[in-house]
Amino acid sequence: MLTRDLVLAALFAAIIVVLGLLPPIMLGFISVPITAQSLGVMLAGVVLGAKRGTIAVLLVLLLAAIGLPVLSGGRGGLGVFAAPTTGYLIGWVAAAFVTGFLSEKLVKREQPGLVQGTGFFISALLGGVVVLYAFGVTYLALVTGMGFVKAFLGSLAFIPGDALKALVAALAGRAVMVGYPLLPQRA
Amino acid sequence: MKTLYVEGNTFLHRMSSRVKLLCLAATSVVLFAVQSTPVLGLLCLASALLYLLLRLPPKDAWARLRPVLLTIIVVGLFTLVVDSATQAAVFVLRLTSLMLLAATVTATTGIAEFMDEVTRLATPLERIGLVKASDIGLAVGLVIRFVPEVLARYQAIRDAHHARGLRPRILTLAVPMIILTLRNADEIASAIDARGLRGHK
Numbered sequence: 001m002l003t004r005d006l007v008l009a010a011l012f013a014a015i016i017v018v019l020g021l022l023p024p025i026m027l028g029f030i031s032v033p034i035t036a037q038s039l040g041v042m043l044a045g046v047v048l049g050a051k052r053g054t055i056a057v058l059l060v061l062l063l064a065a066i067g068l069p070v071l072s073g074g075r076g077g078l079g080v081f082a083a084p085t086t087g088y089l090i091g092w093v094a095a096a097f098v099t100g101f102l103s104e105k106l107v108k109r110e111q112p113g114l115v116q117g118t119g120f121f122i123s124a125l126l127g128g129v130v131v132l133y134a135f136g137v138t139y140l141a142l143v144t145g146m147g148f149v150k151a152f153l154g155s156l157a158f159i160p161g162d163a164l165k166a167l168v169a170a171l172a173g174r175a176v177m178v179g180y181p182l183l184p185q186r187a
Numbered sequence: 188m189k190t191l192y193v194e195g196n197t198f199l200h201r202m203s204s205r206v207k208l209l210c211l212a213a214t215s216v217v218l219f220a221v222q223s224t225p226v227l228g229l230l231c232l233a234s235a236l237l238y239l240l241l242r243l244p245p246k247d248a249w250a251r252l253r254p255v256l257l258t259i260i261v262v263g264l265f266t267l268v269v270d271s272a273t274q275a276a277v278f279v280l281r282l283t284s285l286m287l288l289a290a291t292v293t294a295t296t297g298i299a300e301f302m303d304e305v306t307r308l309a310t311p312l313e314r315i316g317l318v319k320a321s322d323i324g325l326a327v328g329l330v331i332r333f334v335p336e337v338l339a340r341y342q343a344i345r346d347a348h349h350a351r352g353l354r355p356r357i358l359t360l361a362v363p364m365i366i367l368t369l370r371n372a373d374e375i376a377s378a379i380d381a382r383g384l385r386g387h388k
Binding site for chain 2: 001002003004006007008009010011012013014015017018019021022036039043047055059060062063065066067068069070073074075076077078079080081082083084085140143144145146150154168171172175176179180182
């Protein structure tokens with residue numbers, strides 16, 4: 001791996017940590033407070049692509065595991081991996097990978113803005129919502145023994161918020177692509 | 188960034204970090220294998236005693252557990268409603284014990300010790316060419332180094348919003364923060380290579 005890719009992943013990990021330090025922010029168009037950290041996971045895929053985005057997320061989880069309070073709300077330590085919601089943390093890795101992989105496939109530099117934005121939105125929605133919830137719900141169902149259907153119904157309330165985050169990630173991803181393009185990866 | 192490690196000289200601090208992590212892994216397997224509520228209750232009590240042995244200030248001891256404990260309780264209540272009381276009890280006791288033990292390991296193991304273990308665990312991966320074990324330490328160091336910088340940048344962008352009478356919004360905050368931060372990547376990468384920190388290829 002090139003040093004530049006390593007540095008990009010580390011810098012993005014720092015961005016994800018900082019997004020977790022912020023108090024819940026209001027979305028621009030609707031007044032719903034959202035925690036920005038899971039947005040950071042989608043952004044990692046959208047901005048950096050599959051490989052570097054996945055490494056950024058892995059770094060954040062590693063920092064949390066070795067005892068740094070890097071997750072939103074100042075959470076950290078091995079204890080956060082003993083929560084019923086740990087599946088979502090593990091799912092972050094897959095979410096960043098799928099979001100990044102699809103972004104690399106769907107979005108091309110020469111496309112018009114609307115197509116790029118839509119491509120990013122589809123990527124973030126499939127990676128950051130569908131894949132993420134597949135991990136989160138499966139873990140919740142297994143650890144509580146309540147079964148998939150009930151675990152899914154219990155998580156349903158959070159899906160609209162995460163779908164909105166995918167939209168924000170798509171808009172931000174396109175804006176970053178215009179200002180400082182990193183996709184496709186420079187070899 | 189303040190770590191969750193606590194200075195101390197209990198037998199848990201002196202124990203090797205590898206033994207602690209292996210014990211934690213073994214206990215988690217046991218916890219998920221045991222189905223009986225009384226046994227799990229005893230294990231949970233033992234874990235709580237171990238955690239109390241650290242003699243953390245009560246406020247800090249509680250603050251460390253609160254976020255995870257809250258989600259366990261919320262999900263426990265949900266399980267109680269949609270399933271049986273036994274199932275809810277098994278789930279709550281199991282995860283609470285695991286959380287207490289994990290918090291104990293975190294409070295008694297320093298970052299350097301953890302990183303030694305992580306690097307050692309990564310060595311087999313290095314052999315198959317997946318990662319360079321020393322890169323992990325470098326990357327972790329970089330993240331810790333740059334969090335304050337990114338935070339300062341975020342605050343500057345927020346102040347710029349206020350100075351212009353704009354309400355800070357996630358899009359107008361995140362985009363400049365990402366671009367300004369990632370723009371440094373080339374410089375940092377050359378600095379690392381110039382110092383030969385990643386060795387010769």
